[in-house]
Amino acid sequence: MNKSTPWLDLHHRAIVVDIHAHPALKSALFHKSLLRRDKAIQAFFWPLNVRTNFPALQAGGVDVLLSAIYAPEKRLIEDLPLIKLLRLIPWSFVRRTWKDLMKPPYAVVTRHLLDDLEQRLAAYSQRSGKTCGQRPVVLARSGAELEHILSQGADGPIAFVHTLEGGHCLEGAAGTEPEIIANLEQFFERGCAALTLVHFYPNALGMSVFPYPQYVLPLLPRKRLDRLMDDIDLTRGLTPTGRSVVRRMIELGMLIDISHCTPPARRDVYEIVGQSGASCLVMASHVGAYSLNPNPYNLEDWEIRWIANHGGVVGVILMNYWLAPYRTDLGLDCVARTIGQFAAAAGGSTEHIAIGSDFDGFTDPPDDLKDASELPRLTERLLAEHDSPARRRYTNQDIENILGGNALRMLREGWGKRTLV
Ligand SMILES: [Zn+2]
Numbered sequence: 366m367n368k369s370t371p372w373l374d375l376h377h378r379a380i381v382v383d384i385h386a387h388p389a390l391k392s393a394l395f396h397k398s399l400l401r402r403d404k405a406i407q408a409f410f411w412p413l414n415v416r417t418n419f420p421a422l423q424a425g426g427v428d429v430l431l432s433a434i435y436a437p438e439k440r441l442i443e444d445l446p447l448i449k450l451l452r453l454i455p456w457s458f459v460r461r462t463w464k465d466l467m468k469p470p471y472a473v474v475t476r477h478l479l480d481d482l483e484q485r486l487a488a489y490s491q492r493s494g495k496t497c498g499q500r501p502v503v504l505a506r507s508g509a510e511l512e513h514i515l516s517q518g519a520d521g522p523i524a525f526v527h528t529l530e531g532g533h534c535l536e537g538a539a540g541t542e543p544e545i546i547a548n549l550e551q552f553f554e555r556g557c558a559a560l561t562l563v564h565f566y567p568n569a570l571g572m573s574v575f576p577y578p579q580y581v582l583p584l585l586p587r588k589r590l591d592r593l594m595d596d597i598d599l600t601r602g603l604t605p606t607g608r609s610v611v612r613r614m615i616e617l618g619m620l621i622d623i624s625h626c627t628p629p630a631r632r633d634v635y636e637i638v639g640q641s642g643a644s645c646l647v648m649a650s651h652v653g654a655y656s657l658n659p660n661p662y663n664l665e666d667w668e669i670r671w672i673a674n675h676g677g678v679v680g681v682i683l684m685n686y687w688l689a690p691y692r693t694d695l696g697l698d699c700v701a702r703t704i705g706q707f708a709a710a711a712g713g714s715t716e717h718i719a720i721g722s723d724f725d726g727f728t729d730p731p732d733d734l735k736d737a738s739e740l741p742r743l744t745e746r747l748l749a750e751h752d753s754p755a756r757r758r759y760t761n762q763d764i765e766n767i768l769g770g771n772a773l774r775m776l777r778e779g780w781g782k783r784t785l786v
Pocket residue numbers: 530624625651723726
C-alpha cells in the first residue's frame with residue numbers, strides 16, 4: 366500500500382469513529398483473542414471470526430470505537446442451533462463461560478461482560494506500551510476522558526466507549542420498572558454512553574423488528590420461526606417502561622439508539638425527545654435507508670431528516686442485507702449509495718452521517734469490507750464519488766465528518782449533558 370495516496374492520507378488525518386461494533390462478544394463467548402490479528406478471517410458469515418481485534422482497528426485507522434455490549438438473549442441461543450452447537454465445544458473453560466453468560470438476570474451478565482472487556486483492554490495496553498508502534502486501547506468513561514485520549518493525537522491511544530445493545534440488559538432479578546431505571550443509572554455512571562432500546566427480541570422497553578436476514582431462515586427451526594413471527598408486531602412501539610427509560614436517558618444525557626426498533630417505537634422516541642427540547646441524543650447506530658431497501662429495520666427519509674435536525678447521527682451498517690434489496694457479495698457500492706441517500710434525505714447535508722459497522726455482531730460483512738483494517742477503502746471510495754466528471758460529490762471535510770467528525774460532535778454535545786424534562 367502506497368503511504369502517500371491522497372485517500373490514505375485523508376483517512377489517517379481524520380478522526381475515525383465506528384459508532385457500533387462488538388469486540389466484546391466473541392472474546393467473551395468463545396474466548397477469541399482481541400490482541401492478535403485474526404489470520405483466518407473469512408469474507409462470509411462465520412461466527413468465530415474476529416473483525417475488530419485491536420491490531421485490525423489500528424490498521425484501519427479507527428480512533429474511537431463505540432463498543433456494544435450484548436448479553437445474549439436466551440431465545441437467541443434457543444433459536445440459532447449453530448450457536449447452541451458451539452456451546453457444546455468440550456473445552457471446560459468455554460462451558461464455564463456459557464454458564465456465566467446464560468444465567469439470568471441479564472444485568473448481571475452485562476456487568477460480567479463489561480468487566481471482561483475492561484480486563485482485556487488493560488492487558489493489551491500494558492503489552493502495547495512495550496511494543497513499538499502499537500497504540501494502546503483505553504476506555505473513556507466520560508466526555509472528559511475521551512477528550513484526554515484524543516488530545517494525545519494520532520499515535521495516542523484508541524478510545525473505547527461502552528454502549529449497551531438491547532434494553533433487556535437492564536433487567537435484574539425483579540424485572541420491575543424501578544429496578545430497570547436503577548440499572549440504567551448504574552450503567553450510565555459506569556461509562557455506558559448509549560443504549561439501543563431493543564435488540565433481536567421484543568423486551569420490557571418495546572417492540573423490535575424481525576432480526577434475521579432471509580438467508581438465515583432455513584437454519585432456524587420452523588416452530589421457533591413461527592413463534593418469532595407471532596411475537597413481532599410492527600404496529601407496536603414503546604411500552605410505558607420504555608417511555609420512562611427514554612425520559613431518564615434524556616435527563617442523564619445518555620444517547621438513545623433506535624436501531625432494531627419498530628417504526629412506531631422510533632416515532633415514540635422522536636415524540637418524547639422532541640417534546641423535551643433535547644438535542645444530540647438520538648442516533649440510529651447501524652441501519653440502512655428505507656428508500657433503497659424497504660425493510661422496517663431501515664429509516665425513512667423523514668426520520669433521517671428528523672435526526673439530522675436534532676443533532677443526532679445515522680450510522681451506515683456494513684452489511685448488504687440491510688442496504689440492498691438484492692443479494693450481493695460486494696458492499697462498497699451499497700455503502701456509498703446509502704451514504705448518498707442519507708445525504709439526499711437531509712437536503713444534501715452530510716453532517717448527520719456516521720459509520721456503524723456492526724462488525725462482530727454475528728453479521729455478514731461484504732467481501733470488500735470484511736474487517737476494521739479495510740475501512741480506508743471506504744475513504745477511497747467516497748473520494749472517488751463524483752456528481753459530474755469535474756465535480757466531486759464530497760469535499761475532504763464532508764468525508765472527515767462522515768468518518769467520525771459528526772459522531773464526535775454528537776458525543777461532545779450529547780453524552781453526559783444533563784437535561785431537565
Ligand atoms: Zn444490532
